[in-house]
Amino acid sequence: MEHPKPRLRYWLRLSIFTIFALLLPVFFLVLYASYRWVNIYSHPTRIVSHGTALIENNIPFQEVELITVDKIKLAAWYTPPKNDAVILLAHGYNDNRPESIYVFLAQHGYGVLAWDFRAHGLSGGELCTLGYKEQLDMEAALHYALAQPEVQHVGAWGGSMGAATVLLTAAKHPEIEAVISDSAYPSLEDVLKLNMPNPFLQPFVLFFSKMQGGNLNEVRPVDQIAKISPRAVFIIDGWEGGAIAMNAPQRLFDAANEPKELWVEDGVPHLGMFSHNPQKYIKRVLGFLDEYLK
Numbered sequence: 001m002e003h004p005k006p007r008l009r010y011w012l013r014l015s016i017f018t019i020f021a022l023l024l025p026v027f028f029l030v031l032y033a034s035y036r037w038v039n040i041y042s043h044p045t046r047i048v049s050h051g052t053a054l055i056e057n058n059i060p061f062q063e064v065e066l067i068t069v070d071k072i073k074l075a076a077w078y079t080p081p082k083n084d085a086v087i088l089l090a091h092g093y094n095d096n097r098p099e100s101i102y103v104f105l106a107q108h109g110y111g112v113l114a115w116d117f118r119a120h121g122l123s124g125g126e127l128c129t130l131g132y133k134e135q136l137d138m139e140a141a142l143h144y145a146l147a148q149p150e151v152q153h154v155g156a157w158g159g160s161m162g163a164a165t166v167l168l169t170a171a172k173h174p175e176i177e178a179v180i181s182d183s184a185y186p187s188l189e190d191v192l193k194l195n196m197p198n199p200f201l202q203p204f205v206l207f208f209s210k211m212q213g214g215n216l217n218e219v220r221p222v223d224q225i226a227k228i229s230p231r232a233v234f235i236i237d238g239w240e241g242g243a244i245a246m247n248a249p250q251r252l253f254d255a256a257n258e259p260k261e262l263w264v265e266d267g268v269p270h271l272g273m274f275s276h277n278p279q280k281y282i283k284r285v286l287g288f289l290d291e292y293l294k
Contacts, residue, residue, distance in 0.1 A: 118134065
């Protein structure tokens with residue numbers, strides 16, 4: 001008669017092997033899905049800006065090249081100021097230079113410097129890090145602006161990823177005297193939870209983002225925005241979609257110190273405030289800059 005213990009050990013080992021054999025492909029599927037998610041987001045579509053709106057509105061501009069400290073070459077436009085103040089324009093993820101914003105600022109006498117972030121448009125670099133290394137791009141733009149003899153004051157406008165980058169960079173650089181943040185996210189962690197709701201995948205996404213040179217844990221404008229004070233910050237957003245899910249504008253406004261302004265409206269999507277009411281947008285943005293920058 002066969003002893004029961006060897007039989008029990010046999011079935012136990014077989015069960016463990018079966019469970020391992022079933023879990024192994026699931027584990028590799030999770031790894032692949034996480035890597036694929038990070039790889040897609042780190043390689044945005046390159047949308048090239050042609051300057052059509054600038055040409056149609058007779059805005060003079062010159063093509064310039066910015067070089068970051070990690071040797072990435074950035075394609076940019078520059079218009080010198082008529083009022084000794086220049087505005088840095090930081091576009092969003094998977095986007096290009098905001099020509100409509102460029103036009104009304106230049107028409108009002110402000111100098112403008114707009115560039116393609118790394119891995120966007122005509123700029124170099126293969127990987128987008130959603131606001132982490134993009135701060136190096138912003139710093140390259142700031143250094144270029146400060147080197148121009150006609151520039152005495154620097155402000156910044158950013159949209160979405162560009163707004164988050166502006167907030168993070170301005171917190172470290174007091175040379176940026178006034179900040180306009182249109183549709184910034186409080187943290188990349190919030191964006192991750194919004195776009196990758198499965199909490200099981202999130203640690204793997206964090207791992208692969210670090211492997212590709214980013215660090216989601218360090219892209220937290222909500223933790224840095226208070227350092228911009230006593231310089232002014234203007235937070236703009238629409239209460240639709242991700243703004244509601246993240247409570248983005250209110251959290252950023254509450255975290256900021258004075259002087260600060262908040263403009264939110266219902267029924268306005270991400271980065272949609274300008275198209276929703278362009279005249280009001282122009283009036284409020286110019287009023288903010290005229291008050292705090294000149």
